[in-house]
Amino acid sequence: MQEVSLLIGGQAGDGMMRAAELIGRIFNRLGLYAFVINDYGSLIRGGHNFCKIRAADRQIWHHRESVELIAAVNQDTIARHQKELTGDGRVLYDEGAAKYEGPHEPLPIPLTTMVQEVGGISIMKNSAMIGAIASLYGVPLSVVEEVINRAYGEKAAKNIELVKRGYEFAAKNFKPILKVEPVKRDPTPLISGAESLALGAVKAGMKLYITYPMTPSTAILNYLGPAQDELGILLIHPENEIAVANMALGAAYAGVRTMVGTAGGGFALMQEAFSMAGQAEIPVVFVVGQRVAPAVGAPTYTAQADLKFLLNAGHGEFPRIAVAPGDPEEAFVKTGEAMNLAWKYQSPAIVLVDKHLLESYMSIGIDENKVAVEPPEFAMGQEEYRRYRFTASGVSPLAFPGQKGAVVKVTSYEHDEYGYAEETADGIQKMQEKRLRKLSSIILDLKGRETVKIHGDPAAENLVVAWGSTKGAILEAMSLVNRPLKFLQIIYLSPFPEWEVSRHLSKARDVLLVEGNLTGQLGSLITEQTGFRIKKAVLKNDGRPFDPVSLAEKIKEAFGWK
Known part of the structure; x- marks a missing residue:
């Protein structure tokens, strides 16, 4: 099993996010599955920016907090992140801007000097760093050059030269971390x-x-x-x-x-x-x-x-x-x-x-074919146009300004079928009900779409419930827990798919809520819509996504598996 986990860091303006993206593209080009996350403050220049890149020969959904390599263009990156290195981790750094004398293997490289020698600008240090990283993982130089050429086009020449210098320096002076083997699979972006x-x-x-x-x-x-x-x-x-x-x-x-x-x-x-x-x-x-x-x-x-x-x-x-x-x-x-x-x-x-x-x-x-334009119902001009015509579904036929024979009036006032202001009790009630009738049509439509997803063991009695981007961390945590576990991912939140959520909750023996807030907002919505109260929760709101390793421990603790 092949797996790579590294961190690249500097300050705002050093181009960390672009460099990390390109490293991810290099691994993706080899057929590995990559994941890239960035972390930066609210600054245009200065401060501290870093990115983590993870790649593996299987589908991955999240980064890992621990890394085997830190690639630093300044001293601050080393000071902040050396504790995240694995036992055999290494520190690759610009010897013109930083030094390292800690317990891990130092990999000094003259990035600043390389840039000066080719007449480049400071941000180009990243290209030499990318070359060195590729060498440490045994990535063919031709793959790196292909990705850099595609990224920079006419401006690629000096960057390619720096990639070569970083690659050759690392090959001559450092032991490789591992030799990444290409993976044969269907290409994905x-x-x-x-x-x-x-x-x-x-x-x-x-x-x-x-x-x-x-x-x-x-x-x-x-x-x-x-x-x-x-x-x-x-x-x-x-x-x-x-x-x-x-x-x-x-x-x-x-x-x-x-x-x-x-x-x-x-x-x-x-x-x-x-x-x-x-x-x-x-x-x-x-x-x-x-x-x-x-x-x-x-x-x-x-x-x-x-x-x-x-x-x-x-x-x-x-x-x-x-x-x-x-x-x-x-x-x-x-x-x-x-x-x-x-x-x-x-x-x-x-x-x-x-x-x-x-x-x-x-x-x-x-799959691009999963999305296509679904046309609405248009007015055909066979009768006097009423923008808000009462219908059984609550949906009125559409027309647009300039359409022959149609006066298309919209207003923020309560209105009648033509769009003129309406203040009678009966008129207000009818138009309010007309709009809300659309909910039944929307719900019927949603019942033919994927409103929730089930991950893991569909027969498991222990259920994790979550929404949004917590999905990735939960999927990774489930693989670490290695117990029968079912994950209900709620995708549609309004109208709420009570018909699906209730069915899965009723089958569960124990339920755990995972959310990136401190008040369990999805849990409250579930109670409001289904009457079911989830009593166990893992909640956080510190600005960072869940760490799969620590989340796995919390899941085991919640279900009594420790």
């Missing part, structure tokens, strides 16, 4: 949650992405911005989050499939527009990247503490669709579904994600 989410939306017909930069959803902006022409979309960056939401309403009213990206604080500013989307029955998809809160909180770290806020967002009663993917494949499929459901049922949809999912990269297969 190394992709982030942000990238796959964006592509799923495009596959479902998104033509407009509107956002104001806010970590962690900025990762979607960073991907879609340069890819607009290739993907056939438009990206708009207005002056603030209020403008984002209201611009999205206008675009969707005009018939453009639109998605909004923000974080919890930004979505808080969008509440009035979100409520209007419910009232005016305008289909917009809101991607909300959760991070540590309240207020600004710790903006570059992950959390799952916005669930209740998002499910109760906007004043008044109206249907909303909320889905929480747990990995990049699900982000692709479920964001596409959210876009289609929003348009089919003319209701706002929320995609709940977090920093860990959006910014981590992993090797995973994605």
